[in-house]
Amino acid sequence: MDISEVTRRTGVPASALRFYEKKGLISSVSPAGKRRRFAPEVLDQLALIALGQEGGLSLDEIRAMLSAQGAPQVDRKLLLAKADEIDATIKRLKAMSECLRHTAVCPAPSHAQCPTFQRLLKTAAAVRRKKSQRASS
Numbered sequence: 001m002d003i004s005e006v007t008r009r010t011g012v013p014a015s016a017l018r019f020y021e022k023k024g025l026i027s028s029v030s031p032a033g034k035r036r037r038f039a040p041e042v043l044d045q046l047a048l049i050a051l052g053q054e055g056g057l058s059l060d061e062i063r064a065m066l067s068a069q070g071a072p073q074v075d076r077k078l079l080l081a082k083a084d085e086i087d088a089t090i091k092r093l094k095a096m097s098e099c100l101r102h103t104a105v106c107p108a109p110s111h112a113q114c115p116t117f118q119r120l121l122k123t124a125a126a127v128r129r130k131k132s133q134r135a136s137s
Helices: 003-010 014-023 042-054 059-064 076-105 115-136
Strands: none
Touching: 003 014, 003 042, 014 059, 042 059, 076 115
16 A cells, blocks of 8 residues: 555554654555555554554554554553553543532632632642652652
């Protein structure tokens, strides 16, 4: 499959395909110096790369999970750690959403007088401290 066909079918720009090839994520089947051609399996490899990126994996982490033939060699420990990170992010975002919703409809004359709002502020500050401590370790 010609590089332009892969681009058309996947939406991945040719520059990204060349970059992925340089990084060892995919490989072309054409001789050096010729227009790049790829085996049909490259479509699955590109889908796997996109899935990994959406899951927060770096290209190096994705490459480590691809065999020379492009078949996945799943690092279960890494995937579980990424899933835990996503779960923590969801929990944090859900708490933020609840805070914003409460603040928007809170009947207290001042948010400074609302016990729920004050509790949410303290929780947000604690989360920020934890995050800061992890980043500095």
